[in-house]
Amino acid sequence: MELSKILKEVQKPARYIGTEYNSVHKDLADVYIRFAFCFPDVYEVGMSHLGIKILYHLLNNEPDIYCERVFAPWTDMEEKMRAHNIPLFSLETRTCVSDFDVVGFTLQYEMSYSNIINMLDLSGIPALASDRGEDMPFVYAGGPCAYNPEPLSDVMDFFMIGESEEQIIEVMNAYRTWKKSGEPKIKFLESLLSIRGIYVPRFYDVSYNEDGTICEMVPNHPHAPTRVKKQIIRDMDACFYPETMIVPYMEIIHDRITLELFRGCIRGCRFCQAGMIYRPVRKRSPKRLLELAEKLIESTGYEEISMSSLSTSDYPELQELTEGLLDLTVQKKINLSLPSLRIDNFSLDLMQKVQKVRKSGLTFAPEAGSQRLRDVINKGVNEDDLIRSVSLAFAGGYSGVKLYFMIGLPTETDEDVKQIAHLAHKVVQAYRDTPKEKRNKGLRVTVSASSFVPKPFTPFQWAPQDDIETLRDKQHLIKDEIRDKAISYNYHEAKLSVLEGVFARGDRRLARVLLRAQKLGVRFDAWQECFQYDLWMEAFRQEGIDPNFYNHRERSYDEILPWDIIDPGVTKEFLMRENEKAKRGEVTNNCRKLCSGCGIKQFEEGDFCD
Amino acid sequence: MIKYRFGYAKYGEAKYVSHLDLIRLFSRSFKRAHIPLTYSEGFNPHPKLAIGLPLSVGVTSECECMDVEVDRELKKEDIDALNRSLPIGIHINGLCEKIPGTKKLSDIRFAEYRVTVVCDPVDPEKFSEFMSRPSVVVEKKTKRKTEECDILPDIHALSVCGITDDGLMLTMTLSAGPSANLKPDLVLTAMEKYIEGFNPKDYDIHRAKILSDAGLPLL
Ligand code: SF4
Numbered sequence: 001m002e003l004s005k006i007l008k009e010v011q012k013p014a015r016y017i018g019t020e021y022n023s024v025h026k027d028l029a030d031v032y033i034r035f036a037f038c039f040p041d042v043y044e045v046g047m048s049h050l051g052i053k054i055l056y057h058l059l060n061n062e063p064d065i066y067c068e069r070v071f072a073p074w075t076d077m078e079e080k081m082r083a084h085n086i087p088l089f090s091l092e093t094r095t096c097v098s099d100f101d102v103v104g105f106t107l108q109y110e111m112s113y114s115n116i117i118n119m120l121d122l123s124g125i126p127a128l129a130s131d132r133g134e135d136m137p138f139v140y141a142g143g144p145c146a147y148n149p150e151p152l153s154d155v156m157d158f159f160m161i162g163e164s165e166e167q168i169i170e171v172m173n174a175y176r177t178w179k180k181s182g183e184p185k186i187k188f189l190e191s192l193l194s195i196r197g198i199y200v201p202r203f204y205d206v207s208y209n210e211d212g213t214i215c216e217m218v219p220n221h222p223h224a225p226t227r228v229k230k231q232i233i234r235d236m237d238a239c240f241y242p243e244t245m246i247v248p249y250m251e252i253i254h255d256r257i258t259l260e261l262f263r264g265c266i267r268g269c270r271f272c273q274a275g276m277i278y279r280p281v282r283k284r285s286p287k288r289l290l291e292l293a294e295k296l297i298e299s300t301g302y303e304e305i306s307m308s309s310l311s312t313s314d315y316p317e318l319q320e321l322t323e324g325l326l327d328l329t330v331q332k333k334i335n336l337s338l339p340s341l342r343i344d345n346f347s348l349d350l351m352q353k354v355q356k357v358r359k360s361g362l363t364f365a366p367e368a369g370s371q372r373l374r375d376v377i378n379k380g381v382n383e384d385d386l387i388r389s390v391s392l393a394f395a396g397g398y399s400g401v402k403l404y405f406m407i408g409l410p411t412e413t414d415e416d417v418k419q420i421a422h423l424a425h426k427v428v429q430a431y432r433d434t435p436k437e438k439r440n441k442g443l444r445v446t447v448s449a450s451s452f453v454p455k456p457f458t459p460f461q462w463a464p465q466d467d468i469e470t471l472r473d474k475q476h477l478i479k480d481e482i483r484d485k486a487i488s489y490n491y492h493e494a495k496l497s498v499l500e501g502v503f504a505r506g507d508r509r510l511a512r513v514l515l516r517a518q519k520l521g522v523r524f525d526a527w528q529e530c531f532q533y534d535l536w537m538e539a540f541r542q543e544g545i546d547p548n549f550y551n552h553r554e555r556s557y558d559e560i561l562p563w564d565i566i567d568p569g570v571t572k573e574f575l576m577r578e579n580e581k582a583k584r585g586e587v588t589n590n591c592r593k594l595c596s597g598c599g600i601k602q603f604e605e606g607d608f609c610d
Numbered sequence: 611m612i613k614y615r616f617g618y619a620k621y622g623e624a625k626y627v628s629h630l631d632l633i634r635l636f637s638r639s640f641k642r643a644h645i646p647l648t649y650s651e652g653f654n655p656h657p658k659l660a661i662g663l664p665l666s667v668g669v670t671s672e673c674e675c676m677d678v679e680v681d682r683e684l685k686k687e688d689i690d691a692l693n694r695s696l697p698i699g700i701h702i703n704g705l706c707e708k709i710p711g712t713k714k715l716s717d718i719r720f721a722e723y724r725v726t727v728v729c730d731p732v733d734p735e736k737f738s739e740f741m742s743r744p745s746v747v748v749e750k751k752t753k754r755k756t757e758e759c760d761i762l763p764d765i766h767a768l769s770v771c772g773i774t775d776d777g778l779m780l781t782m783t784l785s786a787g788p789s790a791n792l793k794p795d796l797v798l799t800a801m802e803k804y805i806e807g808f809n810p811k812d813y814d815i816h817r818a819k820i821l822s823d824a825g826l827p828l829l
Pocket residue numbers: 279280281591592594595596597598599600601609610
């Protein structure tokens with residue numbers, strides 16, 4: 001009654017009901033392991049994420065496991081839940097999260113960490129692993145941000161590093177065995193040490209130097225590996241992919257079927273963490289993808305299907321795949337939604353056929369304004385390519401172009417920053433150079449500048465991040481350089497990027513700040529309207545921790561980094577080499593042209609890189 | 611192209627599904643059930659599907675109706691397939707093919723609601739007194755402003771139909787449809803204002819009937 005009463009009073013109550021089509025409902029009497037899959041953001045964001053779709057159905061395919069979903073309640077809901085003493089609950093059975101066996105969080109972006117602490121608090125689960133007794137569930141985390149697990153290592157009982165489709169089943173098997181044994185919790189954690197990709201932070205001791213850097217990080221358990229090797233899926237066609245997906249009641253951010261084409265990326269952009277940690281490239285075959293597409297269309301009734309990967313234009317059989325998908329979508333009367341593609345005759349022709357793309361918006365990501373800086377970050381795009389592409393697009397009737405850039409990149413000068421505006425002007429010029437009878441009216445060029453955040457396991461992991469002031473100056477520099485009404489310009493909140501930078505390369509000591517900040521009231525930091533920078537700074541002050549230590553200093557190559565404990569396959573030597581090349585402005589070939597010896601071939605046996 | 615009228619119920623958790631979300635939900639469910647909806651022509655085709663009377667979020671119903679255009683004739687099996695394709699809480703409970711001219715969706719005039727109220731005991735007499743008032747003035751919010759208005763002409767019947775452990779049950783017939791539409795929540799607010807000692811702590815609203823201007827059900 002309480003809950004139904006508050007659901008009448010909150011915005012978007014459909015966020016909190018778990019009876020959507022294709023959601024799984026099991027008889028609890030048949031269930032041995034109860035698994036809470038937690039996404040530390042609001043429903044419509046979490047439900048758009050591919051990982052949850054995969055793992056939800058993967059786990060629920062096991063008859064004795066019941067995986068349910070948990071999302072962060074929006075602030076209005078949280079207020080009401082706290083006022084009525086309603087603990088955080090799962091959507092499917094409305095069970096309190098603390099009653100589950102295993103509670104798993106996915107870490108997609110650093111700015112969701114405060115929501116994790118808050119969700120544990122709402123569940124009545126102590127945030128620190130050391131405070132959780134035998135009656136409490138195991139709390140773990142996975143996802144891309146888990147590659148630097150340290151800021152959350154006092155919170156989590158363990159981390160799953162890498163791709164979890166196979167690993168999670170191994171962990172569940174270990175859990176089943178442990179639960180039957182009736183042994184204390186520590187025994188389960190010990191049993192995890194034999195599974196690849198599992199990091200159990202309590203089995204490591206960290207000591208620090210006087211200057212605050214790490215002196216040593218050593219196992220304190222005989223079976224704990226000195227480095228935790230990430231787990232990967234070797235055969236994408238054989239790997240589990242859901243043949244059904246939950247169809248939400250409310251509109252979510254990506255409200256469509258998603259087909260995952262491949263993992264990894266051949267490009268090697270030096271700022272991109274995904275491009276490094278997901279190596280090597282492994283793809284699904286067009287045959288498998290088309291088979292999945294058909295099943296998913298049948299089982300969901302969705303009116304749209306999309307393709308997902310880090311760089312869809314690099315999918316070798318893109319033509320074969322899109323032709324197949326086009327046939328299928330015409331036959332089933334649904335839309336094919338295209339990701340942003342490298343613009344050439346093939347893709348323009350494809351967009352023409354799909355039609356769904358309105359002729360307004362095409363996106364390009366030159367990332368940096370000057371050729372010098374694009375070489376530094378190894379973004380293999382040059383100005384001629386870009387101008388040729390936009391001209392092609394303008395002649396094809398497109399009149400809107402979005403350009404994505406980053407500011408604060410290593411070695412960046414004011415001149416590089418100004419070049420962002422200049423490049424936008426050249427795009428405008430390309431439009432004016434397009435014959436009137438070919439182009440469409442209403443040119444709009446949008447320049448979007450985000451702030452660079454150095455990430456672990458990239459060649460820039462040692463680089464200092466620009467401070468707020470510098471980033472703001474650069475943001476304004478671009479603004480002042482733009483002299484055309486057809487160009488609109490937006491940029492991201494610098495404070496948010498700087499805080500993201502702290503947690504991206506943070507260590508164990510930050511857990512205290514997180515807990516403090518949650519108590520002070522931070523939530524939903526990724527949401528501009530909720531972000532409270534001052535509260536965060538207050539938390540750092542109260543805990544006596546200097547955030548600048550984590551992001552504004554240049555690290556030396558021999559410093560022990562908090563994430564050194566993880567082995568992503570790409571070697572430190574390779575990252576150093578890339579960083580040195582960056583300083584010299586030298587580019588590195590993409591993996592299809594020439595292997596640059598990143599280390600993944602030695603890491604994973606088999607014939608992966610083509 | 612054949613036009614059908616579907617009757618359906620909305621209950622349980624599904625009551626939180628909004629009107630717009632429901633339209634999308636139906637068009638996906640028809641797809642899953644392999645019932646080919648007729649689509650409008652044009653740049654952005656949409657299925658020809660019209661819901662009779664929008665239902666507020668949080669309200670359950672046993673008497674909803676919608677008109678749908680379909681590319682082929684439907685059989686009983688289609689309805690079974692459709693019901694299997696709907697989420698828990700939404701259920702097709704009626705179908706008719708020939709829709710009489712007097713029962714267009716635009717002929718909807720009244721709706722009957724059953725409201726279960728959690729409140730302290732109140733003398734049922736007081737509700738009849740409420741109905742014999744000369745006027746019932748409440749603040750009504752429109753998009754732009756709040757205005758005072760008399761809702762009594764839109765309350766066609768109201769009575770206590772049961773007493774529960776922690777309150778009572780009311781039935782009310784209210785104006786509904788394109789020309790005038792009164793929501794039961796507002797009637798409760800008015801009663802709270804005018805009936806002494808009536809202070810609802812919580813309530814559940816259920817729509818029991820939708821009626822045409824001739825007082826007939828739509829299906
Ligand atoms: S081993 Fe060579 S080809 Fe393979 S991912 Fe690394 S650099 Fe690319």
